[in-house]
Amino acid sequence: MSSDAARRRWLNPSNFAFMSFSFFIRLGRIAIHLAANAVCQGHCRNRSNRSKQLAAWPFEGSRITPVADAAVPLSPSNHYERRVLANLPSAGGQIACTFDERKGGEMKRMSSIAHFRRLCCLGLPPQSVMPSLLAAAHDLLPSETNGFFWADENGALAGFTPEYVIPEVVTTLAEDFAGVVERALALNFEMTMRRGVAIGNLLPIFSRDFYRGSTYHLIYRPYALHHAIDGIVRDSPQGKGLGALVLGRSARQPEFSSVEKNILRQSLPYLAHAMHPPDTPDVDHFAAELADSGQKGLVILTQRAEVAYISARAREILLLAAHPGAPAEGGNGKGAAHVPPAVLKVFANLVLISQGRDAAPPVAQFDSPLGRFIFRAHWLDPVSDSASAMIGVTVQLQEPLVLLMMRNMQAEGLSDKQKELCLLLARNHSFAAIAAQLHISLATAKDYADRVYRKLDVHTREEALRKLSRP
Incomplete structure (x- = not known):
């Protein structure tokens, strides 16, 4: 062209x-x-x-995981807007959670709330269920150290249940609570039970001067209680105080937000319900059944009944045995130097048996509101006849079986319906009875059971109950 x-x-x-x-x-x-x-x-x-300004709050975990920038206060009230900060070895950076992760976190948090409420409604003695409630509170509100202070009929301090025992701190609280703790409070414990606000009676004391004082270093710092929030449990909105639930965080974590305070406030009525177990003449044999909690320790004695060694776990269990409500002979909580009479009893029986004399088996047990404490004595070197031979005493704590099953079912991720089905299976109910009680068809009840078996990787009812009953 x-x-x-x-x-x-x-x-x-x-x-x-x-x-x-x-x-x-x-x-x-x-x-x-x-x-x-x-x-x-x-x-x-x-x-x-924006992600650099928001702190990480992984509701999926049972504990707070310290992360970079975690001390930055939370600004959003809607946790959908929060970003998860990740400690990546290579990048060390921050990542924003996806919608699926946020949705999964919300479902996990709702499951944790339902689990806490269900524990409160089991109808068990409050002393026995309290350790499980303190553990479940980590999922309810991210925290690092939890405890409960008990009040008597007059509102005076009656006892303290920590999530884990630091013997020196527990002994100090038992011996001089008024002189060490109450002097730092605006109101003493009894007045707090009567006139304290529902949430936040401890917050005014957390000042710069308080962090420099002896009370913080003696009581709060060993338990990493740099930030704390307390809720007063009452038998009615304006009734008498039954005790105080205390949740704590270390200095690496932010203070409790207004949203978290509201979550705690909504949980207090359920905790108050747990403080009033049913007083019925009918005995629930399943609720009364005990199982090994997995808490076991060792005390080693010389033939002169002197303590040669005591494990940290045994020391904790012996202090729990001395908890108010347990028999007085359970010990005075003095730590490793004190030998409770129950330990001395099994020790003496073992020595008498080795001498060919008549004695009861070297095992003792007593029941308390916390559970059942079992002591067993044995020679560490059975073939040795020397005077230097040592005697070992194992100390063990058993807890209600239903608490152990609830903890395992929550860890396995079972739904509320599946948990209820498992508890009915443990009561030896037939599928027809289970279907009638859950208001579902027989086929649906069996389908629920099949789903539970697949989640637990078992095939029968017996295998499922055996797995859920392991500590």
Whole structure:
């Protein structure tokens, strides 16, 4: 085609209009693409900047995991807007949780709330269920150390149940609570039970001067209680105080937010319900059945009944045995130097048996509101007749079987219906009775059981109950 012919084609009005239209269409597409790209980059940049201002609160875990920037106060009340900060070995950076992760965190938190409420409604003695409630409170509100202070009929301090025992701190609280703790409070414990607010009676004392004082270093710092929140449990909204639930966090974590205070406030009525177990003449044999809690320790004695060694776990169990409500001969909580009479009893029986004299088996047990304590004595070197031979006494704590099963079912991720089905299976109910009690069909009840078996990787009812009963 010659240049004149090409020029005439371009100058043709119809061809020129079509080419101009196509050109503007392409130009518009390019402009839209560039604008969308700019918006996307700006959105990602805003998310990255915002994520640096928000602290990490993984509701999926039972404990707070210290992370970078975790001391930055939480600003959003809606946890959907919170970002998860990850300690990545390579990048060490921060990642924003996806919608699925946020949705999973919300479902996990709702499951934790339901688990806490169900524990409160088991109808068990409050002293026996309290350790499980303190453990479940970690999922209810992210915390590191939890405890419960008991009040008597007059509102005076009657005891303290820590999540784990630090003997020196527990002994100090038992011997001089008024002189060590109450002097730092605006109201003493009894007045707090009568006139204290529902949430936050401890908050005014956490000041710079308090962190420098002896009370913080003697009581609060060993338990990493740099930030704490307390809730007063009452038998009615304006009734007498039954005790105080205390949740604590270390200095690496932020203070409790207003949203978390509201969650704790909503949980207090359920905790008050747990403080009033049913007083019925009918004995629930399943609720009364005990199982090994997995808490076991060792005390080693010389033949002169002197303590040569005591494990940390045994020391904790012996202090729990001295908890108010347990028999007085359970010990005075003095730590490793004190030998409770129950330990001395099994020790003496073992020595008498080795001498060929008549004596009861070297085992003793007593029941308390916390569970059942069992002591067993044995020679560490059975073939040795020397005076230096040592005697070992194992100390063990048993807890209600239903608490052990509830803890294992929560860890296995069973739904509320599946948990209820497992408890009915443990009571030896038939599938027909289970279907009637859960108001479902027989086929649905069996289908629930099959789903439980698959989750637990078992095939029969007996295998499922055996797995859920392991400490």
